[in-house]
Amino acid sequence: MDIDVPKMNLPRVVIVGGGFAGIEVAKQLRDRFQVVMVDKNNFHTFQPLLYQVATAGVEPDSIVFPLRKVFKGFRNFYFRMAEALEIIPEQNTLRTSIGSIFYDYLIIATGSDTNYFGMEELRVNSLPMKSVREALDLRSCILQNFEMAVTTSDMREREALMTYVIVGGGPTGVELAGALGELKKHVLPKDYPELDLGKMKIHLVEHSPRVLATMGEKSSEKAKKYLEDLDVIVELNMRITSYDGRSVKSEGVEKYSAATLIWAAGVRGVNIPGIPVASINANGRISVNEFNLAEGTKNIFALGDVAQMKTSDYPKGHPQVAQVAIQQATRLGKNISKGMDFQKWKPFHYRDKGSMATVGRNRAVVESKSITTQGFFAWLIWMFVHLLFLVGFRNRIIVFFNWLISYFNYDRGMRLIIRPFSRNKKS
Amino acid sequence: MDIDVPKMNLPRVVIVGGGFAGIEVAKQLRDRFQVVMVDKNNFHTFQPLLYQVATAGVEPDSIVFPLRKVFKGFRNFYFRMAEALEIIPEQNTLRTSIGSIFYDYLIIATGSDTNYFGMEELRVNSLPMKSVREALDLRSCILQNFEMAVTTSDMREREALMTYVIVGGGPTGVELAGALGELKKHVLPKDYPELDLGKMKIHLVEHSPRVLATMGEKSSEKAKKYLEDLDVIVELNMRITSYDGRSVKSEGVEKYSAATLIWAAGVRGVNIPGIPVASINANGRISVNEFNLAEGTKNIFALGDVAQMKTSDYPKGHPQVAQVAIQQATRLGKNISKGMDFQKWKPFHYRDKGSMATVGRNRAVVESKSITTQGFFAWLIWMFVHLLFLVGFRNRIIVFFNWLISYFNYDRGMRLIIRPFSRNKKS
Numbered sequence: 001m002d003i004d005v006p007k008m009n010l011p012r013v014v015i016v017g018g019g020f021a022g023i024e025v026a027k028q029l030r031d032r033f034q035v036v037m038v039d040k041n042n043f044h045t046f047q048p049l050l051y052q053v054a055t056a057g058v059e060p061d062s063i064v065f066p067l068r069k070v071f072k073g074f075r076n077f078y079f080r081m082a083e084a085l086e087i088i089p090e091q092n093t094l095r096t097s098i099g100s101i102f103y104d105y106l107i108i109a110t111g112s113d114t115n116y117f118g119m120e121e122l123r124v125n126s127l128p129m130k131s132v133r134e135a136l137d138l139r140s141c142i143l144q145n146f147e148m149a150v151t152t153s154d155m156r157e158r159e160a161l162m163t164y165v166i167v168g169g170g171p172t173g174v175e176l177a178g179a180l181g182e183l184k185k186h187v188l189p190k191d192y193p194e195l196d197l198g199k200m201k202i203h204l205v206e207h208s209p210r211v212l213a214t215m216g217e218k219s220s221e222k223a224k225k226y227l228e229d230l231d232v233i234v235e236l237n238m239r240i241t242s243y244d245g246r247s248v249k250s251e252g253v254e255k256y257s258a259a260t261l262i263w264a265a266g267v268r269g270v271n272i273p274g275i276p277v278a279s280i281n282a283n284g285r286i287s288v289n290e291f292n293l294a295e296g297t298k299n300i301f302a303l304g305d306v307a308q309m310k311t312s313d314y315p316k317g318h319p320q321v322a323q324v325a326i327q328q329a330t331r332l333g334k335n336i337s338k339g340m341d342f343q344k345w346k347p348f349h350y351r352d353k354g355s356m357a358t359v360g361r362n363r364a365v366v367e368s369k370s371i372t373t374q375g376f377f378a379w380l381i382w383m384f385v386h387l388l389f390l391v392g393f394r395n396r397i398i399v400f401f402n403w404l405i406s407y408f409n410y411d412r413g414m415r416l417i418i419r420p421f422s423r424n425k426k427s
Numbered sequence: 428m429d430i431d432v433p434k435m436n437l438p439r440v441v442i443v444g445g446g447f448a449g450i451e452v453a454k455q456l457r458d459r460f461q462v463v464m465v466d467k468n469n470f471h472t473f474q475p476l477l478y479q480v481a482t483a484g485v486e487p488d489s490i491v492f493p494l495r496k497v498f499k500g501f502r503n504f505y506f507r508m509a510e511a512l513e514i515i516p517e518q519n520t521l522r523t524s525i526g527s528i529f530y531d532y533l534i535i536a537t538g539s540d541t542n543y544f545g546m547e548e549l550r551v552n553s554l555p556m557k558s559v560r561e562a563l564d565l566r567s568c569i570l571q572n573f574e575m576a577v578t579t580s581d582m583r584e585r586e587a588l589m590t591y592v593i594v595g596g597g598p599t600g601v602e603l604a605g606a607l608g609e610l611k612k613h614v615l616p617k618d619y620p621e622l623d624l625g626k627m628k629i630h631l632v633e634h635s636p637r638v639l640a641t642m643g644e645k646s647s648e649k650a651k652k653y654l655e656d657l658d659v660i661v662e663l664n665m666r667i668t669s670y671d672g673r674s675v676k677s678e679g680v681e682k683y684s685a686a687t688l689i690w691a692a693g694v695r696g697v698n699i700p701g702i703p704v705a706s707i708n709a710n711g712r713i714s715v716n717e718f719n720l721a722e723g724t725k726n727i728f729a730l731g732d733v734a735q736m737k738t739s740d741y742p743k744g745h746p747q748v749a750q751v752a753i754q755q756a757t758r759l760g761k762n763i764s765k766g767m768d769f770q771k772w773k774p775f776h777y778r779d780k781g782s783m784a785t786v787g788r789n790r791a792v793v794e795s796k797s798i799t800t801q802g803f804f805a806w807l808i809w810m811f812v813h814l815l816f817l818v819g820f821r822n823r824i825i826v827f828f829n830w831l832i833s834y835f836n837y838d839r840g841m842r843l844i845i846r847p848f849s850r851n852k853k854s
Contacts, residue, residue, distance in 0.1 A: 004580040042574060059488045068618045078621070081574040098578045147469060147508040151525045153431040191495045194505070 001099040003036070005078045010034045013336065014094055014101055016084045016272065017109035018044050018067045021303035021325035025107055028333020031075045038096055040083045042067055045132055046390060048322065051172065053135040055142070055179035056187075060132045063390070084110070087274030089297055105299050105336060108272060108286065109329070112305035112320055115266035115283070125245040126261040129172065138262065142180075145259055146192055156257070162200040163258035165248050167240045168265035169206025169213065171357040174223055176262065177204040178359035181230025202232045203256060207239040207265070212357055212365065214319065219365035222374040226359035240265075267320060269306035281308055285317060290347035292332050299340070303328045309348065318350055327351065358382045428526040430463070432505045437461045440763065441521055441528055443511045443699065444536035445471050445494045448730035448752035452534055455760020458502045465523055467510045469494055472559055473817060475749065478599065480562040482569070482606035483614075487559045490817070511537070514701030516724055532726050532763060535699060535713065536756070539732035539747055542693035542710070552672040553688040556599065565689065569607075572686055573619055583684070589627040590685035592675050594667045595692035596633025596640070598784040601650055603689065604631040605786035608657025629659045630683060634666040634692070639784055639792065641746065646792035649801040653786035667692075694747060696733035708735055712744060717774035719759050726767070730755045736775065745777055754778065785809045
């Protein structure tokens with residue numbers, strides 16, 4: 001069965017994934033190409049703020065946006081909610097859960113997912129945070145733990161329920177740990193007067209010698225200090241190797257007894273079967289040339305987290321962040337617009353606009369060409385940049401205010417326990 | 428195992444359910460009793476607006492409120508998230524999913540759930556809307572249908588996907604049908620320019636000769652007209668008797684081919700095993716006397732939807748609405764405060780403040796002692812009363828504005844498809 005989109009006298013570009021890269025490249029090709037976007041969700045997720053959903057800071061609707069609405073008014077644009085199953089390059093065909101589709105150009109912008117590095121026991125017992133569903137589930141789990149902690153009279157059990165281990169000291173782990181620290185400080189004591197919140201432990205475990213290892217040493221130091229001010233226990237040079245749902249072990253030695261382990265220690269590219277196997281790296285990313293063309297293919301491109309372009313500046317590929325995705329998408333869109341003559345195409349060059357992470361609500365670390373700073377001013381920059389991004393997407397001032405209010409007034413989070421893929425099935 | 432709450436020198440009142448009745452009675456007993464509230468959710472749901480969640484009008488966090496927060500600052504109050512399993516009246520004990528608890532007074536305020544009147548096939552294939560989860564699921568289902576309608580080239584299939592049958596012409600069915608009509612008119616055509624929205628059919632089926640049968644004839648007539656203005660097909664004197672997921676039948680005759688049937692045709696009380704069987708009616712409600720004391724018990728009370736108090740004014744019991752629940756709870760709270768001498772107790776008398784229903788955004792029907800009106804003014808009253816209620820609970824002006832904005836700007840709904848109890852399991 002074929003996906004039902006009209007045949008047109010325009011080259012057809014099929015884009016898999018409505019993340020930062022997918023949206024940007026579709027915008028570049030607007031009206032002049034037939035663009036078919038396939039995504040398994042009907043919304044774009046602003047991933048940098050998932051940790052706020054997970055900690056009841058904001059509701060999902062503040063950080064997602066319906067894809068159909070992003071492209072309202074676009075001509076020759078077709079959205080299809082479906083899962084990409086297989087690429088058949090010889091036939092220029094993508095097979096999906098709702099049928100097959102022919103493409104002139106295929107753009108893979110599928111992003112990344114949590115990487116457990118093959119540790120199955122860890123995967124089964126820990127919680128990831130790479131999607132809205134997962135963030136909602138994490139939130140419900142955190143709150144449920146406290147409900148259970150109130151009801152148990154077994155003190156060891158209670159302490160385990162109040163112990164959170166976050167593995168991975170990158171921006172995700174740091175921001176999540178900071179937000180949990182805020183919950184511990186401001187929200188939970190009011191909700192659970194019966195519990196001694198001093199017993200709540202938040203461990204952030206990083207295998208390298210510092211948190212935010214991709215940033216400068218000053219930023220790492222400050223971030224660690226900010227975390228410790230929020231009562232987060234930062235453990236460096238430690239590698240978590242096993243977790244059975246309770247006992248957290250490093251190299252065979254039990255380190256903590258915790259009911260919750262959140263895995264933020266790595267990601268892997270989400271690729272689609274059919275891509276020449278040789279071009280897929282161990283981390284799931286697809287090797288691409290300077291035009292984001294997938295190795296060994298003629299008209300299949302990969303963008304953002306799932307692409308790995310090795311350059312002299314970035315011998316291991318670019319960092320898996322929104323900026324890379326957007327810039328590659330812009331470049332590719334402009335290149336495709338020139339037709340398939342690679343002679344006319346311009347290679348991708350990454351302009352690193354810097355990086356940042358926030359720790360709690362008044363502190364952040366920021367590094368860019370023009371400024372490197374930490375503390376309150378950095379936090380203002382962080383706020384500004386993230387709001388700008390969100391608003392750019394939504395284009396509506398009302399959301400800005402909604403979100404601003406939610407963020408300042410931490411207590412707004414309604415702390416619903418609704419498990420999207422629940423262990424308790426519907427009765 | 429016993430639920431871990433301190434033994435106090437106060438009578439212990441155990442309340443099952445954090446709905447309107449449960450919250451109100453706990454407030455009446457504030458500080459002077461040891462109150463233990465048990466609910467399977469950690470939040471209160473403002474049920475009158477569930478239909479707005481189901482139609483992407485507002486997010487759940489606008490119509491729920493954390494129970495722990497409702498009782499912030501209460502002394503001698505204990506919330507426990509748990510399911511009530513069984514009452515053992517001889518031992519004054521309630522058994523729950525987290526252990527047993529002794530009570531001096533037990534108050535059952537468990538509300539009502541969807542009543543399929545024993546039609547199992549209907550239960551399995553139709554969608555209910557009595558909880559946040561169910562409303563979210565309904566919303567995802569409605570949106571998913573449209574995503575599927577876009578992808579199918581089978582016209583019969585497409586029409587079935589765009590056909591919605593709502594069974595039950597009470598306030599829930601009427602309000603839901605109106606909101607679906609608004610979606611059809613204002614939102615979906617923009618999202619799905621590929622689809623002919625003229626093919627979308629919304630059927631409201633009622634077995635009696637008029638919608639809103641508990642209200643006056645004028646209200647029924649007007650409500651029907653407003654619905655028809657929104658393209659809702661109102662079918663009276665029809666009883667749906669079977670639905671296999673596609674074919675909607677009345678007395679063996681197929682009436683529609685529809686992918687979605689929403690069942691709002693009845694509710695039944697949610698009772699707890701252990702109550703004297705003789706006191707439980709066929710509709711699941713518990714027979715109570717004028718003090719809301721459950722028949723055949725000495726210290727077990729039932730309030731609101733789950734209670735059935737037959738009086739000369741209400742020979743079949745009071746209507747299952749928030750007002751009855753709140754007024755019974757107030758009365759019971761005051762009575763219990765006087766001690767267990769029934770001589771001193773005052774019997775419950777219902778003061779009917781009227782009823783109302785909205786159809787779409789600018790029309791409603793309102794009936795009360797002082798005013799009976801339809802149309803825009805009625806809608807303003809509807810808005811005012813509902814907002815007042817919400818704000819009374821939340822006590823925060825910010826929520827009022829959030830909600831007001833969401834409501835006026837229909838387009839705010841982010842239309843997330845996230846199925847809380849999904850057919851697609853986590854991978």
